[in-house]
Structures are given as structure tokens and as C-alpha cells.
Amino acid sequence: MKNFIRHPFCYRVLCFISLILGVSCNEENPVFAVPTNPSVVNEIDGFVFVKAGGNSTFLGTDVNGARTSETPRMKVHFTYNFYISKNEVTRGEYNALRNGAGAECHEACDDQSPVTNVSYFDAVLYANAKSKAYNLDTVYTYTKATFNPKGGCDDLDGLVFREDVNGFRLPTEAEWVYAASHGWNPEAGWHSENSGFVAHDVATSPANTLGIYDMAGNVLEWVNDWLTYFRQEPVTNFVGGADGGGLGERVVKGGSYRNDPSLINIYSRGDIYTVVSSAKADYIGFRLALGAIPNATMLDERGSVKESVVNSLAETNDVKHLTGTYESKLVFRNDVTGNLAFIEYGTGFNSVTEIKDSLQVYHPDVSPDGKRVAFCTGIEGGVRPSSVYVRNLDATGSGLVKLDVENAVIPRWRILENGDTAIVYVSSAADNSDDASFAAMSTWQVPFNNGQFGIPKKIFDGAFHGGVSADKQLAVTGSKLLRAKMATISSVVFNGVDSIWYGGEQACNVSLANDGSNRTLFLDFGGATGAQFVGQSYNTHERLLVMNNRGELVQSVAAPAGYTFDHTEWAIGGSNLAVATLANVNGVHQKIVLVDFSDGSVKTLVEGDELWHPCLWHSRNRFDSVNLDTDSAGVYYHPSASYGAIDLRVKMERFWEYRDELTAVALGSSRTMFALYDKDVKSQRILNMAFSSGQVTGMEYLFENYVLNHVKNLKVVVLEMSPAMLWTDRYDTWSEVIYNRVPGYKYDESHGFWVDGLPDHFLDAVKASPRPKTAMLFDYDLEDFLMPSRNWGEAVCVRDSNVLTLDSPLLKRNLKTFEDMVQKARARGITVIVTVLPQNPGYAKTGTFGIYGPRRSYAMEIINEIGKLDVIMFDENKFGEHDYTSEMAYNTDHLSALGAKQYTHRLDSLLATLEN
Structure with missing residues (x-):
């Protein structure tokens, strides 16, 4: 079996030896600046020397119900040792090298808090900066960096991980798991039951047996790897996927302050939603590793060993500008x-x-x-x-x-x-x-x-x-x-x-x-x-x-x-x-x-x-026109966009293609996206425009600017009401969907959303614009949006319901937005169906409505008030008293394909009564 060899063998051996001896492969700076005695490194720089060489660990699991991307259990051997930081990188450390670029602070944070709200790209730039500070070669190379107004990095074009370079980097998933497995104890970390739903200063919970803190809990951590499927056979010096596959998914590890300790597993590799390099959250941070990786093994998207890795350096837009087409x-x-x-x-x-x-x-x-x-x-x-x-x-x-x-x-x-x-x-x-x-x-x-x-x-x-x-x-x-x-x-x-x-x-x-x-x-x-x-x-x-x-x-x-x-x-x-x-x-x-x-x-x-x-x-079909900028027109997706843009890329193409045929539209979050299989609805020609991270602002944006302007035969609109949506700020999700390097929505906005008609070739441009094919983290394709049957699992809450109060200005603003949608629809004679999607019936035994809250009493009050509007309520949750069995569930708040079949049939029956 051939392993990935990018440089001559003797150079790899030299780099491996240099890691042990403390010598850099940088010709200009041959002396490794970080002391090599493990105790000295630990004392001065907060790094622990991990003697992994000759040992092994296991990634993934064979537990029933685990995500496909977390199976099967795969053994990983190490032939090298490495250093790993004993703490998650703190806000003070981050600010010292990157001046707080892109990192937003929660209310309780200080210099000893783990830095959060940073993308994978931000973490990579921090690692490079630390390598430069210690006169080491940088592990990551790239051709261009793109920053947002707050200084955070949204994209690194041509990013390449040079695993044979002896510098600071993110730990691989295998390194992280090996280090974490020495005394894995989620109960001892900061989790939803003891954290108050905020991150705590690093090293304030017990260390594991290697002297490493916060690997289970506090904040999720970026690791270096591209997400890829595992294999049954063992691998050596595993460094993840050869590239990001069809979507560019990354791995995060460790659970966070908002997770139930029983659900913080060492094998888990993701978050609730698809994780891409540009993702940020106030519960995701990182720690660093140090040292070269000899003879690294990478797997392709199907879990096979890559004998030779090819790095793509040109971005889609670069190629488009040269060829005139995204195709x-x-x-x-x-x-x-x-x-x-x-x-x-x-x-x-x-x-x-x-x-x-x-x-x-x-x-x-x-x-x-x-x-x-x-x-x-x-x-x-x-x-x-x-x-x-x-x-x-x-x-x-x-x-x-x-x-x-x-x-x-x-x-x-x-x-x-x-x-x-x-x-x-x-x-x-x-x-x-x-x-x-x-x-x-x-x-x-x-x-x-x-x-x-x-x-x-x-x-x-x-x-x-x-x-x-x-x-x-x-x-x-x-x-x-x-x-x-x-x-x-x-x-x-x-x-x-x-x-x-x-x-x-x-x-x-x-x-x-x-x-x-x-x-x-x-x-x-x-x-x-x-x-x-x-x-x-x-x-x-x-x-x-x-x-x-x-x-x-x-x-x-x-x-x-x-x-x-x-x-x-x-x-x-x-x-x-x-x-x-x-x-x-x-x-x-x-x-x-x-x-x-x-x-x-x-x-x-x-x-x-x-x-x-x-x-x-x-393609020879270039839709260049003085009336159509094909760099922006119909471009509803970019790799640096958040996960919601992935779903909407598909939905927007269907919207423009079928707008004249549609009589009904559904809007909501991933709960509606997975529950309503619009292709099975017979009574109406309906389009399910719900998307991951969907909330009230996004629903209103799509409804007012697209649906009302272009669906001329619209009879019914289905609006999701998940009460937790009402405490979600537009900048938490929606702005990330449409404004993070995704030009199509702003282009439509600047042209009045085409109320006077679409320019020639607009639909052609939409169809030719970038479109992902699949996601590994979730078991659905971007054609049908159907989940496999798992179970409801535990009725967990990842948000403090006590902070979601009825006097919240955000709640009042979102309620007003929701009511405005209803009024605008009814003013045009459009029937409004408000749907409440089924969640884990176990929430009936808790004080919270669902995974994101709020209190059950608050949710009941809100749903009752919305029911007084001129709407038809379609409540399939019934505060847990529903008949959606565990095999109809994918997880605690999403239906599987089997559940979608029941939900869709019932909604179709309701729609049929409206026709009669």
C-alpha cells in the first residue's frame, strides 16, 4: 500500500527525527525554538508531550444509531509522538497573536476563557502566527485570505495542510482522541448540568491523566481533519480526509457546556448542523498541537486510503472568471x-x-x-x-x-x-x-x-x-x-x-x-x-x-x-x-x-x-448579458456560507423553476425541511422552502420578497412555529446564510427582486451556479431531504430555558414579524397553516418545550396566542402527546423518512379539505 508522499523519503525521515530532537526543517532557522524537555515545554508553553509512537487508539463506534459518519469503529496506529496544549486556546492568548480577529465574547468571558466564535480558518491563522512567533515553518499555506468586517477569516483560498512540517497546528482527530482517552470523564467537565450554559475559564475542571484539561465539555474543539468516512481496516498516522468531499465538512470534538454529559461521546465528530470551515459558534473553540506527522494516511470521501493526494488550489470563482461559466x-x-x-x-x-x-x-x-x-x-x-x-x-x-x-x-x-x-x-x-x-x-x-x-x-x-x-x-x-x-x-x-x-x-x-x-x-x-x-x-x-x-x-x-x-x-x-x-x-x-x-x-x-x-x-452556454451579472445572478451558495445556504441553494432553483405552477409554499427550519416531503403531496403543488437554521427573519425574507412577488397562483402558505425561533436573532443565522459571500440574494435585492420580470437566461444562470451534491454529517441527500430512522433519544436541552423570558424585546420583535406574515397572506386571500412539528415526547416530562427551550408554559402561551390569529393550526407535537413513534424519528427534534411519510399524509389531507 502506498501512502501519501509529497516530499522525498529522506526529507520525511529528517523531519520526523527533527520533531524528537527539536530541530526544524526550516533551512533558515535550523534550531527549534521550543524547549524539547517535556516538563519544560509543559511549564513554559502549556504543552504536554504525548508518547503515542507504537500505540494506537480507536475512532468512531459500532453503537447502534450512531451517525454513518461515525461508523465503523476504526483502529489507528501511531509511529510518532507529538505535543498538545493542555488548555483550550484562551481569549488572552488569541488576542495576543490575532488581536481578537472575529472572536465575539459572551457575557462571562475574560482572558482565561476559551476563545470561541472563531472559524476553522481563524484557528489555522492563529496556528501559523504561533509558528512564526517561535521561528518555525508554518504548517498551513494558502493563496488568498478573505476577512469579514470584524476581522474574522471567512475563507482561505488554496488552503493546504503540510503534515510533514514541524510547526504549530490543530491536532488531528486521532491525536485528539488518543490524548482525550487518558481519563475520559464528561461528568467531571463543564456541561449543561453544571455550566449555567456558558463557557468557563480553562483548567477550572479536573485534568485527565495526561494533565490535559477540558477535553470533555466546556467548548467543542476544531481539529485538523476533513470529515471522511471510516473503514473497517486499521490505518497508521491517520490525518482525516484527503479533502472536504462534496461539501467541505470538518470535524469538531469534545462536547460543550450546553451538552448533557451522557451525550458527550469521545467518538462524536460533529455538531447539530453540518460543520464547514467557515462555521462559528459561541460554544466552539480549539487547542493546538505541535510536530510533524510522518507518512500520513488520508482517506477519500468513501473511506478508502488515498495512495496519492491531490490538492485543489483554484476556487470556483477563479475558474468561472476564466471560462465564463460555473459549469x-x-x-x-x-x-x-x-x-x-x-x-x-x-x-x-x-x-x-x-x-x-x-x-x-x-x-x-x-x-x-x-x-x-x-x-x-x-x-x-x-x-x-x-x-x-x-x-x-x-x-x-x-x-x-x-x-x-x-x-x-x-x-x-x-x-x-x-x-x-x-x-x-x-x-x-x-x-x-x-x-x-x-x-x-x-x-x-x-x-x-x-x-x-x-x-x-x-x-x-x-x-x-x-x-x-x-x-x-x-x-x-x-x-x-x-x-x-x-x-x-x-x-x-x-x-x-x-x-x-x-x-x-x-x-x-x-x-x-x-x-x-x-x-x-x-x-x-x-x-x-x-x-x-x-x-x-x-x-x-x-x-x-x-x-x-x-x-x-x-x-x-x-x-x-x-x-x-x-x-x-x-x-x-x-x-x-x-x-x-x-x-x-x-x-x-x-x-x-x-x-x-x-x-x-x-x-x-x-x-x-x-x-x-x-x-x-x-459549458459553451455562457449567459453573459448587459442585463445579467453571472458572477452574482442566481448564485445562492458559496463554500464559506453557513449550512442553511446549502439547503436553500436547492430550494431556490426549484422555486424559480416551478414558481408558475406552485399553489402552496412551506417555510420553516430543518424540522419542516425533513418532515414535509413535498413530492408526495397530491392536493396542492407545494414547495418545501424550509432550510437548516431557518428562523422567523429568514422565513419573512423569503415569503415577502420571493413567494409573494412571484407565486401568482398561491393559495396556501405553511408556516412553522417552533417557539424557540422567537428568541433567535437574525444575525445568529439568517445573515450568515445570505450575506456570507453568497451574492445571489443581494443581487436580487438590488434589482427589486425582479417584480417586473426575470431577465433572459436568469433560470439558466441559477442552474449553472455552484451546487453541492451531498453532506456526510447527515444522512440525507440534497434532492429529497429525507432522514433514516433512528430514535428520539434523550430529551436534552442545549439552551438555558430560564433566560428565554416573555419580556424579551427579541421575542416581541419576532412575534410581530410572524404576525405580519400572517396578515400579509390573509390580505391576499391566502390561507395560512401554522404547523408545530413533533419533537421527542420525553420533553413532556421536563420543564422545557424542546431542545432549544423555552419553558413549556411560555411555549403554550405563545402557541395559544398564535392560534387566535386568522390561521389554521396544525399541531403535530401536542406538547409531546403525539403518536410519532421512535422509529419515525431521526433524533430528538427531527423526523425520519418514516415520520415524514405520516406528517406529509396528514398535511396533504388537511390541504385537500381546503380544496373541498
């Missing part, structure tokens, strides 16, 4: 594994997906619609047998089909005059310098429709694998000569004349542009012709060269210093862009770059160990 995909060969890998930039979070099977994959080419990829098992310049395959561009590479011919190399898609798709390939891509040998090769075309190959037909003699032009006037090839065929093609047969371009000098990696310009892109070997054109000499592959359709040099782009180009290809989709790999001085293909010939810029897309044969596809 872009990068496909390439990971030469370490031999597998095909790809990135879908349209998901917002640019995770690298690798299709694993036994086939060797070379020269991938994406189909015109972006849904399939063709590839071959041979390589340019090779002589061994090769086959051509096509498969779907998805995580499993489904729909694999093979072209049944003796030999086929370097496939390229094309669209025929009748609109069908076909693939052009060659019988051999071997050395073409000998005329007779080249003439013995041939170029073929085969139809491909409905997932199947048709009958191949020979186009002409000679292997022109660099491409055949759309206008059928030019075909090119390289390796070793740059050959061209220029002629008119009758329907199938190419009756052209062969020519040798570039003065007969050596050329390779030839690619014909697909934008109608018939330009040829290629690399040379520092030949005289290229040097004369450029005006200076250069070495092999140091220049990208471009010829026009007559074989005349017209442009050149230099490789970045210290690198040479390889594997050059024009981007697919008709643009002035090309992709290439960059090889370092040792010939390692470390990067894939995007070259913009309009200005000669070179932008890194990904980096790794050996990345070959990139192909960049982007």
Missing part, C-alpha cells in the same frame, strides 16, 4: 495510482474524485455535454497495444464501455453535422518520424450514442491524433514531427495532402483548438525555429507554442521559473484557454495549470505527486 470540469490521470481523477467546479467545493479500477487511464477527453469521458490505455509515443473506453464522469465511473477494435489510442470527441456525437481515434500514436511507418497508421471515427459505440470508419491514412478541425479543413499530430493534413473532407473521407510543419524540428503534445480558429498548440525541444520566434534560446518544453491554420507561429507562453510544460491541451468549450502540467527540475509533474492566451497568465489548478494528461471542459 467546468477538470479531468486528469493520477500517475501514482494510474486512475482517472476529476474535479467538478460546479459543486462549489472543489473536491478531487478518483475513479478506482484496474484500467490504466491515459489521454482523457470529456464529451461535449460534460457527462462522459473517453480515454485510452496507451500513451502518445508508445507502441504497446491500447484500447479506447468511455465511462460516465461520476464517482464510480459507471457505464463503462469498450471500443471493440484491435488497437485504438488518444480518443477525441466531436459533434457531427447531424448533431450526433462521435469519437476520433488513431490506430497507433507511436513515433511518426518515419514516413512509411506513419503511412501504415490510420485515423478513425466511430459514432457514440446512447452509451454505445457504433461502427468505426477509417477517415484517412496516418495517425492524426492531435485533432481534426470542426470545419474539416485541418488535422494535426506530433511525436516526433509536427505533421498536418490540409484539405477538404467529403462527408467521411479526408482526401488531403500531408505537410510537415515547424521546419521538421521535434515537436510533441500537439492539440488542435476547438473554437474554430484551427490554431495548433504544441511543445518543442528548444529548437531554432522557436528560439528565433521568441527572440531568445530556451530549453526543452520551456515554451508553449501556438501556430495558426497555415502553420505559422503566432504566440508563445513561458513556463514559470523552475518548471517546464508537458501534456498540453486546448480547453474544451471554445475559449482562449489551455491546460498543461508543470514538471519540476526532477521531472515530477507536480501541477496542472490553466494558461490564458489572452494575457499569457498561468494559474495553478491542482498540485500533487504525478499529474498527467489534463483535460478542461466547460
Whole structure:
């Protein structure tokens, strides 16, 4: 089994030894500034030396009812030791290095309180700052930081964790669990039963047997890892997911002051809602670790070991600005594994997906619609047998089909005059310098429709694998000569004349542009012709060269210093862009770059160990218009946004697509989102627009600005009433949803929410904007929003009900907002159904209404008052006296799919009575 190796083995060994001896791998500062004697480190810097090498721990659990992301129980071995801070980072420590950037203080906090309300990015920047303070290399690198008005970090573009660097960092989940397992005792920490629902100064509860404080309770803690699924087999030096998967989810550990001690588990990995890097809460803080991790093991989103990790460095918006569309995909060969890998930039979070099977994959080419990829098992310049395959561009590479011919190399898609798709390939891509040998090769075309190959037909003699032009006037090839065929093609047969371009000098990696310009892109070997054109000499592959359709040099782009180009290809989709790999001085293909010939810029897309044969596809449908800014129009999601924006991204697309058909809309929080399966409602055409963290301000915003303005056939609105909503400030959740780098809502707002009609292509822009596909923390997909059956569990409260008083100005303001929605709906003749969603019946035996409060007596008073409005009450909670069984629950306040079936049926029956 291969482990992720980003640097030479000897360098890794040196870094590991340096951790033990206290020597940094920073060439400028070879002496480690932190004392190496564990007792001295503990005394001066508050770090504990953890002797993990040779030992192991367990992550996850096999307990029934645990989240899928927390199973199965996985054994993790350590071959190294590390340091971990004995305290959670305090507000005073944080302020000393980051001046309080982004960290908001609760009422009882002081310099010894754990710093909270900081994002993962804030924690990373603090770790880097501490490394610099001790004259160490920084563990985290990034290309750009984005800060909010309060100084907090919302995003770090191109963030890379360098696990082999000896500096300060967040602990891995495995390190955290190993340290926490030495005397795990949630009862002794600060929890909901003794904390007063506020964080306490660090080290005011008992330490564990390693002398570490507050690992169980006080505040949840960021750890370093991307969230990924576990595996049955043991792993060594585990550092989490290779990337953030389809959503960019992170791991938090330890429970907090608002959790019941019985529910603070060492295996828990998340919060109530999906945790992404930009998330912040007054109960989430962090602690630091110190030291390099040798031979780290990462897992992919499916829990398989990543033999070679590829880091995505380009943000979706960066690629969009170059290609003109969010619908872009990068496909390439990971030469370490031999597998095909790809990135879908349209998901917002640019995770690298690798299709694993036994086939060797070379020269991938994406189909015109972006849904399939063709590839071959041979390589340019090779002589061994090769086959051509096509498969779907998805995580499993489904729909694999093979072209049944003796030999086929370097496939390229094309669209025929009748609109069908076909693939052009060659019988051999071997050395073409000998005329007779080249003439013995041939170029073929085969139809491909409905997932199947048709009958191949020979186009002409000679292997022109660099491409055949759309206008059928030019075909090119390289390796070793740059050959061209220029002629008119009758329907199938190419009756052209062969020519040798570039003065007969050596050329390779030839690619014909697909934008109608018939330009040829290629690399040379520092030949005289290229040097004369450029005006200076250069070495092999140091220049990208471009010829026009007559074989005349017209442009050149230099490789970045210290690198040479390889594997050059024009981007697919008709643009002035090309992709290439960059090889370092040792010939390692470390990067894939995007070259913009309009200005000669070179932008890194990904980096790794050996990345070959990139192909960049982007949609030809660019919705540029003087009336539509596609950087903002319909963009309802960004990776730095909170979890509620993820759900709303899907809901907003459905809203715009079905607005003319809708007769009913439901608004609320995740309780409604999971309880109402709108596709099963028969009596009305209803859209469930509820979303995670939904509250009254968000409901009103959507209702007033979207629903009332655009749902012209609206008859019914379903409004959730969860009393705890009424004590939730808009800035706690809603502002994070719509204003945290999500431009679509502000764009709509600045255009009056389109009350006079949508501009052309607006819906197209919405559909093309970034959209995540799935979340690992929760067991629902972003299509149906249905949860599996678990149980109600414990009737816990994570909020102090005593502080939710009836004289709260926030309560009065939210009640007024809710009443205004009802009045506006009734003024238009719209029926209002107020629904109370079922929660754990165990709350009937407590003094609280639900997980967030308030007191049951207050909730009863509020619901009774709302019932006096001109509304229809649909109370399925009945203060716990309901008939939703435990198997109908996902957790203490959300229904499973089985519960959603019952809830939806009952609401549908109620809606049907309104029609009658």
C-alpha cells in the first residue's frame, strides 16, 4: 500500500527525527525554538508531550444509531509522538497573536476563557502566527485570505495542510482522541448540568491523566481533519480526509457546556448542523498541537486510503472568471495510482474524485455535454497495444464501455453535422518520424450514442491524433514531427495532402483548438525555429507554442521559473484557454495549470505527486448579458456560507423553476425541511422552502420578497412555529446564510427582486451556479431531504430555558414579524397553516418545550396566542402527546423518512379539505 508522499523519503525521515530532537526543517532557522524537555515545554508553553509512537487508539463506534459518519469503529496506529496544549486556546492568548480577529465574547468571558466564535480558518491563522512567533515553518499555506468586517477569516483560498512540517497546528482527530482517552470523564467537565450554559475559564475542571484539561465539555474543539468516512481496516498516522468531499465538512470534538454529559461521546465528530470551515459558534473553540506527522494516511470521501493526494488550489470563482461559466470540469490521470481523477467546479467545493479500477487511464477527453469521458490505455509515443473506453464522469465511473477494435489510442470527441456525437481515434500514436511507418497508421471515427459505440470508419491514412478541425479543413499530430493534413473532407473521407510543419524540428503534445480558429498548440525541444520566434534560446518544453491554420507561429507562453510544460491541451468549450502540467527540475509533474492566451497568465489548478494528461471542459452556454451579472445572478451558495445556504441553494432553483405552477409554499427550519416531503403531496403543488437554521427573519425574507412577488397562483402558505425561533436573532443565522459571500440574494435585492420580470437566461444562470451534491454529517441527500430512522433519544436541552423570558424585546420583535406574515397572506386571500412539528415526547416530562427551550408554559402561551390569529393550526407535537413513534424519528427534534411519510399524509389531507 502506498501512502501519501509529497516530499522525498529522506526529507520525511529528517523531519520526523527533527520533531524528537527539536530541530526544524526550516533551512533558515535550523534550531527549534521550543524547549524539547517535556516538563519544560509543559511549564513554559502549556504543552504536554504525548508518547503515542507504537500505540494506537480507536475512532468512531459500532453503537447502534450512531451517525454513518461515525461508523465503523476504526483502529489507528501511531509511529510518532507529538505535543498538545493542555488548555483550550484562551481569549488572552488569541488576542495576543490575532488581536481578537472575529472572536465575539459572551457575557462571562475574560482572558482565561476559551476563545470561541472563531472559524476553522481563524484557528489555522492563529496556528501559523504561533509558528512564526517561535521561528518555525508554518504548517498551513494558502493563496488568498478573505476577512469579514470584524476581522474574522471567512475563507482561505488554496488552503493546504503540510503534515510533514514541524510547526504549530490543530491536532488531528486521532491525536485528539488518543490524548482525550487518558481519563475520559464528561461528568467531571463543564456541561449543561453544571455550566449555567456558558463557557468557563480553562483548567477550572479536573485534568485527565495526561494533565490535559477540558477535553470533555466546556467548548467543542476544531481539529485538523476533513470529515471522511471510516473503514473497517486499521490505518497508521491517520490525518482525516484527503479533502472536504462534496461539501467541505470538518470535524469538531469534545462536547460543550450546553451538552448533557451522557451525550458527550469521545467518538462524536460533529455538531447539530453540518460543520464547514467557515462555521462559528459561541460554544466552539480549539487547542493546538505541535510536530510533524510522518507518512500520513488520508482517506477519500468513501473511506478508502488515498495512495496519492491531490490538492485543489483554484476556487470556483477563479475558474468561472476564466471560462465564463460555473459549469467546468477538470479531468486528469493520477500517475501514482494510474486512475482517472476529476474535479467538478460546479459543486462549489472543489473536491478531487478518483475513479478506482484496474484500467490504466491515459489521454482523457470529456464529451461535449460534460457527462462522459473517453480515454485510452496507451500513451502518445508508445507502441504497446491500447484500447479506447468511455465511462460516465461520476464517482464510480459507471457505464463503462469498450471500443471493440484491435488497437485504438488518444480518443477525441466531436459533434457531427447531424448533431450526433462521435469519437476520433488513431490506430497507433507511436513515433511518426518515419514516413512509411506513419503511412501504415490510420485515423478513425466511430459514432457514440446512447452509451454505445457504433461502427468505426477509417477517415484517412496516418495517425492524426492531435485533432481534426470542426470545419474539416485541418488535422494535426506530433511525436516526433509536427505533421498536418490540409484539405477538404467529403462527408467521411479526408482526401488531403500531408505537410510537415515547424521546419521538421521535434515537436510533441500537439492539440488542435476547438473554437474554430484551427490554431495548433504544441511543445518543442528548444529548437531554432522557436528560439528565433521568441527572440531568445530556451530549453526543452520551456515554451508553449501556438501556430495558426497555415502553420505559422503566432504566440508563445513561458513556463514559470523552475518548471517546464508537458501534456498540453486546448480547453474544451471554445475559449482562449489551455491546460498543461508543470514538471519540476526532477521531472515530477507536480501541477496542472490553466494558461490564458489572452494575457499569457498561468494559474495553478491542482498540485500533487504525478499529474498527467489534463483535460478542461466547460459549458459553451455562457449567459453573459448587459442585463445579467453571472458572477452574482442566481448564485445562492458559496463554500464559506453557513449550512442553511446549502439547503436553500436547492430550494431556490426549484422555486424559480416551478414558481408558475406552485399553489402552496412551506417555510420553516430543518424540522419542516425533513418532515414535509413535498413530492408526495397530491392536493396542492407545494414547495418545501424550509432550510437548516431557518428562523422567523429568514422565513419573512423569503415569503415577502420571493413567494409573494412571484407565486401568482398561491393559495396556501405553511408556516412553522417552533417557539424557540422567537428568541433567535437574525444575525445568529439568517445573515450568515445570505450575506456570507453568497451574492445571489443581494443581487436580487438590488434589482427589486425582479417584480417586473426575470431577465433572459436568469433560470439558466441559477442552474449553472455552484451546487453541492451531498453532506456526510447527515444522512440525507440534497434532492429529497429525507432522514433514516433512528430514535428520539434523550430529551436534552442545549439552551438555558430560564433566560428565554416573555419580556424579551427579541421575542416581541419576532412575534410581530410572524404576525405580519400572517396578515400579509390573509390580505391576499391566502390561507395560512401554522404547523408545530413533533419533537421527542420525553420533553413532556421536563420543564422545557424542546431542545432549544423555552419553558413549556411560555411555549403554550405563545402557541395559544398564535392560534387566535386568522390561521389554521396544525399541531403535530401536542406538547409531546403525539403518536410519532421512535422509529419515525431521526433524533430528538427531527423526523425520519418514516415520520415524514405520516406528517406529509396528514398535511396533504388537511390541504385537500381546503380544496373541498
